[in-house]
Amino acid sequence: MTVHTEIKAGPDLSRLRRFVADLADVVDQGDDEAAILKAGEVLLTRLIATDDWLPDDYARPNPERYQQYLLHCDSRERFSVVSFVWGPGQATPIHDHTVWGLVGVLRGAERVESYRRTTTGFELTREPDVLHAGEVDAVSPTVGDIHRVSNGCDGVSVSIHVYGANIGAVRRATYAPDGTPKPFISGYANSTLPNLWDRSR
Amino acid sequence: MTVHTEIKAGPDLSRLRRFVADLADVVDQGDDEAAILKAGEVLLTRLIATDDWLPDDYARPNPERYQQYLLHCDSRERFSVVSFVWGPGQATPIHDHTVWGLVGVLRGAERVESYRRTTTGFELTREPDVLHAGEVDAVSPTVGDIHRVSNGCDGVSVSIHVYGANIGAVRRATYAPDGTPKPFISGYANSTLPNLWDRSR
Numbered sequence: 001m002t003v004h005t006e007i008k009a010g011p012d013l014s015r016l017r018r019f020v021a022d023l024a025d026v027v028d029q030g031d032d033e034a035a036i037l038k039a040g041e042v043l044l045t046r047l048i049a050t051d052d053w054l055p056d057d058y059a060r061p062n063p064e065r066y067q068q069y070l071l072h073c074d075s076r077e078r079f080s081v082v083s084f085v086w087g088p089g090q091a092t093p094i095h096d097h098t099v100w101g102l103v104g105v106l107r108g109a110e111r112v113e114s115y116r117r118t119t120t121g122f123e124l125t126r127e128p129d130v131l132h133a134g135e136v137d138a139v140s141p142t143v144g145d146i147h148r149v150s151n152g153c154d155g156v157s158v159s160i161h162v163y164g165a166n167i168g169a170v171r172r173a174t175y176a177p178d179g180t181p182k183p184f185i186s187g188y189a190n191s192t193l194p195n196l197w198d199r200s201r
Numbered sequence: 202m203t204v205h206t207e208i209k210a211g212p213d214l215s216r217l218r219r220f221v222a223d224l225a226d227v228v229d230q231g232d233d234e235a236a237i238l239k240a241g242e243v244l245l246t247r248l249i250a251t252d253d254w255l256p257d258d259y260a261r262p263n264p265e266r267y268q269q270y271l272l273h274c275d276s277r278e279r280f281s282v283v284s285f286v287w288g289p290g291q292a293t294p295i296h297d298h299t300v301w302g303l304v305g306v307l308r309g310a311e312r313v314e315s316y317r318r319t320t321t322g323f324e325l326t327r328e329p330d331v332l333h334a335g336e337v338d339a340v341s342p343t344v345g346d347i348h349r350v351s352n353g354c355d356g357v358s359v360s361i362h363v364y365g366a367n368i369g370a371v372r373r374a375t376y377a378p379d380g381t382p383k384p385f386i387s388g389y390a391n392s393t394l395p396n397l398w399d400r401s402r
């Protein structure tokens with residue numbers, strides 16, 4: 001009955017499995033965004049405190065653009081967990097999310113410019129921030145939803161993001177510097193997810 | 202911002218995504234096993250009515266033994282969806298599940314022998330049954346949990362199973378013909394799951 005023979009040895013996915021279960025518990029307790037962001041920040045901070053669990057396939061940069069790899073999506077699409085991989089110099093356009101999100105840096109650094117709309121375009125809501133490995137930031141229509149993110153170091157950076165929806169399928173927008181929105185559905189770069197659920201791994 | 206360039210064209214996973222979401226709705230309504238089995242049977246029957254959605258990687262037989270591929274696991278491990286792939290002549294030992302389960306044949310046929318324990322071993326609870334494509338059977342400690350399953354046709358058979366737990370991690374048992382139990386955790390044959398969640402696919 002041994003069915004393990006074809007499984008490649010890989011990193012210990014139990015940290016990510018535990019994060020998913022704990023976040024599901026939080027979301028099951030209600031949809032108070034402030035409570036979710038507060039509890040989620042604690043969980044995400046713990047997840048990214050140790051960089052030994054993300055399989056290489058979900059940490060691979062693409063020379064042409066940053067990559068967005070889905071790691072887990074909740075059965076009812078109440079939340080999703082994603083790894084973002086930034087090659088040197090890579091950046092997003094200005095964009096929104098329309099749902100709550102948490103951004104935690106696992107490896108390298110991420111530069112975040114947070115914006116609000118004005119009559120003529122955008123203005124920064126605070127000084128651009130560089131998040132280093134272990135640090136977490138939040139977005140949402142309530143706490144500030146529009147930003148531009150870029151790699152904050154010369155090498156490859158990896159961050160782990162959590163959102164209050166299946167983020168790759170959300171209809172949202174990127175923005176030109178003058179504020180003109182453009183419809184945007186990000187999708188995902190990966191067609192297969194890591195199997196977190198084999199407890200023998 | 203296009204991130205779709207690396208995605209291989211593949212089958213339409215929307216049927217499976219819808220099944221997962223609908224089953225999560227059912228499980229969210231309570232843990233009445235009879236109600237879950239009844240609603241789940243309707244959903245699984247609809248899922249397996251059309252054989253156009255399972256990616257080939259999760260329908261691949263292994264010449265040495267039947268394969269158990271995880272397709273989705275709920276965030277809180279309340280349920281899992283698995284494809285079983287049977288090569289010619291392949292069979293399980295007699296085994297139990299300890300949780301509710303639904304078995305639906307997608308392709309080929311599955312022969313099911315249902316047992317109950319006796320003082321000297323096992324006896325059949327009904328005539329061995331051959332399930333053909335489109336047909337669904339149920340197991341659980343309440344409705345009958347011990348069976349032996351084998352390929353019911355000369356080619357490759359594929360069935361879709363749903364269980365009320367992360368079945369690959371459940372501590373359960375296989376049984377010798379004399380009734381001697383042997384601890385058993387099935388695991389999974391796959392280290393990556395299909396990405397059901399990219400709605401552009």
Ligand SMILES: [Fe+3]
Pocket residue numbers: 095096097147149
């Ligand atoms: Fe963002």
Ligand SMILES: [Fe+3]
Pocket residue numbers: 296297298348350
């Ligand atoms: Fe079984």
Ligand SMILES: [Mg+2]
Pocket residue numbers: 024074075076225275276277
């Ligand atoms: Mg779930």
